[in-house]
Every structure is written in structure tokens, then in C-alpha cells.
Amino acid sequence: MSTAVTKTRTPAAERRSVPGHRATTPGPVRKHTVAGVLRRTLTGGAALFWTAIVVVPVYWLVVTSLRSTSDFTSDSPLALPSHPTLDSYRTVLDGDFTTYLLNSVVVTAGTVVIAVAVALMAAFSIVRNAGTRFSRVSFRLFLLGLAIPLQAVIIPVYLLIIRMHLYDSLLAIVLPSAAFALPITVMILVSFLRDVPRSLFEAMIVDGAGDWRMLWSLAAPLARPALMTVAVYDGLQVWNGFLFPLILTQSGDKAVLPLALTLFKGQFGIDVPATMAAVVLSTLPMLALFILARRQLVAGLTAGFSK
Numbered sequence: 195m196s197t198a199v200t201k202t203r204t205p206a207a208e209r210r211s212v213p214g215h216r217a218t219t220p221g222p223v224r225k226h227t228v229a230g231v232l233r234r235t236l237t238g239g240a241a242l243f244w245t246a247i248v249v250v251p252v253y254w255l256v257v258t259s260l261r262s263t264s265d266f267t268s269d270s271p272l273a274l275p276s277h278p279t280l281d282s283y284r285t286v287l288d289g290d291f292t293t294y295l296l297n298s299v300v301v302t303a304g305t306v307v308i309a310v311a312v313a314l315m316a317a318f319s320i321v322r323n324a325g326t327r328f329s330r331v332s333f334r335l336f337l338l339g340l341a342i343p344l345q346a347v348i349i350p351v352y353l354l355i356i357r358m359h360l361y362d363s364l365l366a367i368v369l370p371s372a373a374f375a376l377p378i379t380v381m382i383l384v385s386f387l388r389d390v391p392r393s394l395f396e397a398m399i400v401d402g403a404g405d406w407r408m409l410w411s412l413a414a415p416l417a418r419p420a421l422m423t424v425a426v427y428d429g430l431q432v433w434n435g436f437l438f439p440l441i442l443t444q445s446g447d448k449a450v451l452p453l454a455l456t457l458f459k460g461q462f463g464i465d466v467p468a469t470m471a472a473v474v475l476s477t478l479p480m481l482a483l484f485i486l487a488r489r490q491l492v493a494g495l496t497a498g499f500s501k
Contacts, residue, residue, distance in 0.1 A: 259283070259470040266467055282471035291475065293447060294454040297364060298433060299479070301450055304368040305432045306425050309375040314421065316376075317383035318409050322395070324388070333384065339377035348441055355442055366442040367450070371435060375428040386420035387413060422487050433480055451476040 254271060260278045261269065269276060316336070323329040351370050360366040390413065398408050414421070436452045443449065449457075455472055 255470050255473060258467055259474050261467050263465065263467060282465075282467040283475070285465070285468045286472045286475060289457075290446070291454070291472065294449055294451050295476075295479075297448060298450040298452075298476075301364055301367050301371070301439075302429050302432045304364070305371040305375060306429050308368065308372040309379050309428050310421060310425055312372070313376055313379035313383055313424065314414065314417070315409065316380050317387055318405075318413050320380075320384050321387040321390075322405070322408075333380075336377050336380040339374070340381070344374055344437060348437060351438075352441055362443050362445050362448055364443075364448060367435075367438045370438055370442070371432045375431065379424045379428060382424050383417060383420055386417050390416055426484060426487055429483065430480060 250272070257272070257275060258266065259282050260280070261275045262277065262279050262281060265275055265277060316332070320329045320333050355361050355366045355370070360369070394412060394416075395408055398412055403411070434452060435450075439448075439450045439453045443453075451472075455469060455476070
């Protein structure tokens with residue numbers, strides 16, 4: 195007795211169901227429409243235009259600082275200097291630039307330390323007492339400070355500094371600068387500390403920690419990105435500040451860099467290459483700080499505003 199073995203073909207539908215014969219569906223075909231091409235062209239053109247707006251002034255600044263006074267009046271403004279020279283930098287460094295630089299460092303560091311320390315304590319108190327009337331009123335008062343322009347209160351600040359016998363001192367610049375840096379600093383730190391889980395604070399309370407211990411052992415380390423963000427932001431504002439040094443000081447040895455740039459102007463003209471060299475030198479410290487703290491700065495901005 196023989197058994198007949200019959201071969202059966204697998205239908206196409208069954209073959210498609212087998213994992214080894216999985217069919218792939220083609221993706222959607224991207225249509226290059228006129229509107230899409232025009233949109234990408236306009237976007238690229240706008241990006242190039244914005245890059246030119248940012249890069250060209252910096253290029254002109256550096257190139258001008260490498261010219262001599264005679265070349266500045268004869269050469270094209272955007273052309274490379276025909277005879278590059280560092281005489282303008284030597285002129286700046288041979289003067290009192292180091293004194294102005296030291297004054298700016300002292301004012302900026304003092305302002306940032308005071309503003310960040312006070313703002314951290316205020317933000318911690320507002321967050322820990324959230325829901326109470328004291329917390330709401332305090333936070334609204336700090337936010338109200340954002341609506342007060344510096345120019346509107348310069349006369350009361352001047353009279354207050356005179357009454358405190360601080361006129362023509364670096365402390366006369368530090369205290370008002372720290373006061374005007376508090377509102378934005380408190381707002382950023384409150385926004386960050388609100389996202390810290392309350393269970394962490396409760397765990398420290400169970401362990402017997404007080405408010406000061408929670409502030410410096412828990413809140414400050416967790417808020418490090420936000421602290422770096424506000425420190426860099428406040429430092430840039432104070433470093434470039436001009437109105438407070440102009441009104442609250444008068445001695446040459448108390449001048450800061452933004453105010454010292456006006457000293458390169460003579461009675462009948464201005465030494466433009468030397469002024470540009472001073473501007474380049476004055477931007478290097480803040481540029482170095484931004485490069486070193488760029489990761490913490492981006493992390494603080496992301497953590498403080500996206501949550």
C-alpha cells in the first residue's frame with residue numbers, strides 16, 4: 195500500500211502572514227511643492243540675515259581694534275586691516291584699565307553674591323509657606339519690582355545713598371544693583387523650587403532637620419542649575435551697568451569698565467581703535483564665564499521654565 199504525498203502551495207495571503215515574508219509598505223512620498231520650497235527659502239534667508247546682524251558688528255569691533263588711527267580713517271570699515279597692530283591694546287593696558295577691571299569684578303561679584311543669597315532664602319520661604327497670605331503677598335511684591343524701571347527711581351536712590359554716606363564708593367553701586375536684581379532672581383528660583391518634591395522636605399523634617407539645614411543641604415544643591423542661571427544673568431546685567439556708576443560715583447579710581455570707556459573721548463575727537471580695544475578686553479571675562487558655565491546655564495533655563 196503506497197501513500198501518495200501531495201505538495202500544496204502556500205497561498206500568497208499565507209506567505210504574507212509568515213514573519214519571514216513580511217511585506218513593507220512604502221512611506222509617504224514627500225512632495226516638493228512651491229509653497230514648501232518658498233517657505234524653506236524664506237526661513238534660510240531670515241537665518242542668514244539674523245546671523246549677519248549678529249556677526250558683522252562683532253567682526254567690525256575686532257577688526258577696528260587692530261587698526262591704527264590713520265588706517266581707521268583711510269581703510270574701508272569692513273576690510274581687513276592693511277597693517278594690523280596691537281598699539282590700541284597697548285594704549286589701553288598702559289592706562290588704568292586694570293583698576294577699572296578690578297572695580298567691575300568687585301562690583302559684579304558682590305552684587306551677585308548678595309542678590310543670589312537673599313533671593314535663595316526668600317524663594318525658599320515663599321515655597322515652604324506656599325498657600326499662606328504671607329507667601330502670596332511677598333511673592334507679589336517681588337513681582338511688582340519687575341515693573342519698576344531703574345530710571346524712575348534713580349533720584350530717590352541717589353538721595354538714599356547720600357544719607358547713608360556711601361556716595362563715591364563701590365558699595366554705592368553694589369547695594370542698588372543687588373536690590374534691582376532681586377525680583378527676577380526670586381521669580382526664577384521660586385519657579386524652580388516649586389518643582390522639588392515635598393516628600394524630600396518631609397523626610398528631612400522627620401530626621402530632625404530645621405529650615406536652615408533644609409535650605410543649605412537640600413534646596414541649594416538641588417537648585418544649583420537655577421543658581422548658576424541667575425548668577426550669570428545678574429552678572430551680565432551688573433557688568434554692563436552704566437547708570438548707577440555714572441550717578442553714584444565721581445572719582446576716577448571708582449570707575450568701572452562701562453564708565454571708563456568714555457575716557458577715550460577727547461575734547462575734539464575720540465580714539466575709536468583704542469575704544470574698540472577696550473570693549474574687546476572688557477567682554478573677555480564675561481565671555482569666558484559664559485563658556486565655562488554654558489551647560490549649567492542651559493540646564494537652569496530648561497529646568498526653571500519648562501516644568
